[in-house]
Amino acid sequence: MGRKRIKPGKVRLTEVAALAGVSPITVSRFFRNPDTVSAGRRLRIESAAKDLGYVPNLAARALASQRTEVIGVLIPSLTNNVFSDVLRGIYDAFEGSRYSIQLANTRYSVLQEERLLRLFLMQKPAGLIVTGVDQTAEGRAIVQAADCPVVQIMELGTDPIDMMIGFSHVDACSAAISHLLAQGCRRIGFLGARMDPRVQRRLQGYQNAMKEASLFDPRLIVTTAVPTSTTMGGSLFSDLLLKAPDLDAVFCANDDLALGVLFECQRRHIAVPEQIAIVGFNDMEFMASAVPTLTSVRTNRYEMGLRAATMVMDEIEGREVTQRVVDLGFEVIERQSSTLSRAATAGPAPGERASGTKW
Amino acid sequence: MGRKRIKPGKVRLTEVAALAGVSPITVSRFFRNPDTVSAGRRLRIESAAKDLGYVPNLAARALASQRTEVIGVLIPSLTNNVFSDVLRGIYDAFEGSRYSIQLANTRYSVLQEERLLRLFLMQKPAGLIVTGVDQTAEGRAIVQAADCPVVQIMELGTDPIDMMIGFSHVDACSAAISHLLAQGCRRIGFLGARMDPRVQRRLQGYQNAMKEASLFDPRLIVTTAVPTSTTMGGSLFSDLLLKAPDLDAVFCANDDLALGVLFECQRRHIAVPEQIAIVGFNDMEFMASAVPTLTSVRTNRYEMGLRAATMVMDEIEGREVTQRVVDLGFEVIERQSSTLSRAATAGPAPGERASGTKW
DNA sequence: AGCAATATTGACAGCGCTATCACGCAGTTG
DNA sequence: CAACTGCGTGATAGCGCTGTCAATATTGCT
Incomplete structure (x- = not known):
């Protein structure tokens, strides 16, 4: 019995x-x-x-009604501040709604992502927010099986699973490089850590821009698979100086690295931007407050989270989402670290600043 | 039918x-x-x-078995890096286990916290991790009703709900002030933002230490309810300089503020630590990489998350948790920003450095 | 071989809630 | 006055799984 x-x-x-x-x-x-x-x-x-x-009792409710009010959110990292901004947007959007968020951390691993998606499936989520466009075929299949609204965030791509919101990392980085070129920089280094798909695309943008200007030189690129940190910014920059002593600018794939580069410059008494210009990526809060203030590429992370969440909710609740792929754009915020006064007057003069080692 | x-x-x-x-x-x-x-x-x-x-089907499983494998985690902020470290510890601990995490954000509001706890209750969580010791009576009642292991993190207190892991913010701050006093600093300012309960306790520790040294002066304290940021560190420091021009050191209730102070000092050409010593709190990664390197109070945030999670799991799975209140301690990491070489030889000399405005 | 102890397996009856359909009752309508 | 509408309400029958206990298969031991 x-x-x-x-x-x-x-x-x-x-x-x-x-x-x-x-x-x-x-x-x-x-x-x-x-x-x-x-x-x-x-x-x-x-x-x-x-x-x-x-x-x-939520379990009973979910069982009887055959649906939940859980939104699964998959991000690659909790430590990376980039994602905490996106998350804040997501949490703010769901604030006060009946939905609750199930957050999981893929640790930049597509296999982990697959595993987590499978776990999400058991909950029959009402919606899904996933990071990036590089899911495995299997991962995409799982998402599709969840049979709920899905938003891919952080990037744009040609083949959305369902909805998508982000910006072009390639273009954003190219724009940053163009800015440096316009300032007269010629030997522009690239520093990248972690090298996740988005950083890879920034590297691609860098390469495109440099090749187009006929300034590409592989010695200008220093990357590591190790996660990003300020200290790492300093080390990568030191490596870069060894490989390319005639450097006149550094593009950092994120702002932590840029801060580390700034500190390393202070340590070595390298004048910024006079000897070396610095540009970061993401425009974290501290960039505007550094000395000199640091140029960066602003990305609308909070808004991305907010709108991704809104798109999911709209879709769940039957409101038509007309714009299913949203390009949030970016903006190069020009600050002291990359603003060479002479550039404004003289304009870019090829080779002008590439005059060998300056320290 | x-x-x-x-x-x-x-x-x-x-x-x-x-x-x-x-x-x-x-x-x-x-x-x-x-x-x-x-x-x-x-x-x-x-x-x-x-x-x-x-x-x-998890819902069916939960209904039939009368329990879930959901751990509720309540933190006050997603933006504050302090919590992302704790979270990383928590997520790492549950990694690969059968438990899943339900994360919610109280936004530093106890009422919000109450509401979220009520929401958690509907899920019949297997365990709960909550931040701090300042729950409302109602909040505590809800937690108790959840009838599951509970760990309070980030702080210590005399009246744990169940288990507790953290450190004394009062003592940690006092230790930082003692360090500055030992360096010969006398006019030590306090900068705080957000002023959540933990920052309040750091302020308390500051006051205790300063009063004990008969150096307390309310003009040395500048705080704001606004959330912390690097920029805010600069502004608060500017305010502090107006109120106490004879300042010789600044304790910042967190590292973002300290970084802002450093930048503001660079901007004003104030020598660190010669004219003003800087001490931060939490020992974020960038502190060791700044120029000069910045002294801070190391708190074991990752370990706190990890062990909190482990305690919850142990308790759920019937393994006896003997140490139900864990003091993780702290460590003052002395770096260049507060190391006055003379202190080592001459030792603290009252009044020595409090010689009026120095810039 | 005989028997107890152990390892596997299955039948049954819910877990607490909601989808579905049915129904009563007011207010309309022709 | 019958037929119709629509709201508010209720009876019923599960949603998909697991706790409980009984039944059966397997093993070890004398």
Whole structure:
């Protein structure tokens, strides 16, 4: 036979219904859609629920209704501040809504991502937000099987699973390099850490821009698979100086590296931007406050999270999402670290600043 | 009568059982405890499940078993890097375990915290990790009603709900001030932003230390309710200079502020540490890389998350947790920004450095 | 071989909630 | 006055899984 009897202290919908003198289904309706219950019963149910300290059982609700109000969110890293901004947007958007967020961390691994997607599936999520466009075929299949709205964030791509919001890392980086070229820089280094797909694309943008200007030189590129950090910025920069002593600018694939480069320049008494210009990526808050202030590429991370979440909600709730692929763009914020006053007057003069070692 | 018939494509335990030629309960066991099923059936079930693409239904499992494998985690902020380190520890600890994390953000509001705890209750979490010790009475009651292991993190207190892991913010700050006093600093400022309970306690530690040294002066304290940022560090420091022009050191309630102070000093050509010593709090990665390197109070945030998570798991799984209140301590990491060479030889000399405005 | 101890397996009855359909009752409508 | 509409309500039958306990197969031991 079955299991042991119901625990006496347990408060279920039924208990509330009994106390309020209505049927359980009415109480159920009250909790999901108070308007559909008449005012009199509404009050009785409300007070009964409060008296008994009733708490709805989400598992039972999910099982009976065959759906949940869980949004799965997959990001590659918790440490990377970039994602905390995106997350803040996501959490803000769902704030006060009935949805709750299930966050998981892929650690930049597509296999891990696959595993986590499989886990999400068991929850029958109402929506999914995933990072990037580089899911495995298997991963895409799993997402598709979830049969719910999906938004890919952080990047743009030609083949969205469902919806997509991001910007072009290639173009953003090219724009930063163009800015440096316009300032008269010629020996522009590239520093990258972690080298996840997005950083790879920034590197691609760098290469495109440098090749187009006929200034490409592989010795100008220093990268590492190690995660980014300020200290790493300093080390990579030191390596770069060894490989390319005639450097006149550094593009850093993110702002932590840029800060590390700035510190290393201070340490070596290299004048910024006079001897070396610095440009970062993401425009973290501290960039505007450094001495000199640091140029960076602003990316709309908070807005990305916010809008991704809104797109998911709209889709779930049947509101038509017309713009299913959103390019949020970027902006090169020019600050002291890359602004060479002479550039404004003389304009870029090829070779002008590439005059060998300057320290 | 009931509802419409079962959708044909749906794969349940029953379908897998039928294909494998065993009873549903055996399949259930296979998924939860493969060892309890004989090898032969194990293989048959495994291949049947794979063939059908079976995905367990967590809601049904939770309902039937009356428990979940969800750990609720409540933190005040996603933006504050301090918490991302803690979170990393938590996520790492649960990595590969059967538990999943439900993260929510209280935004430094105890009412919000209460609301979120109530939401967590509906999920019947297997464990709870909450930040700080300042829950409302109502909040504590809700947590208690959850009837699961609870760990309070980030702080220590005399009245733990269940388990607790953290360190004394009062002592940590006092230690930092003592260090500055030992360096001969006398006019030590305090900069704080956000002023959440933990920052308040650091302020308390500052006051204790300064009063004990008979050096307390309210003009040395500048705080704001606004969230912390590097830029804010610069502004607060500027305010402080106006109120106390004879300043010889600044303790910053966190490292972002300290970085802002450093930049502001560079901007004003104030020598660090000769004219003004700087000490931060948390020992973020960039502190060691700044020029000069910045002194800070190291707090073991990653370990805190890791161990909090481990404590919850141990408790859930019936392993006895003997140390239910863990003091993780702290360490003042002395770096260039607060190391006055003369202090080592001459020792602290009262009034020596408090010789009025120096810039 | 005989029997107890152990390892596997299965039948049954829910877990607490909601989808579905049915129904009563006011207010309309022709 | 019958037929119709629509709201508010309720009865019923599961949603897909697992706890419980009984039944059966296997093993070890005398």
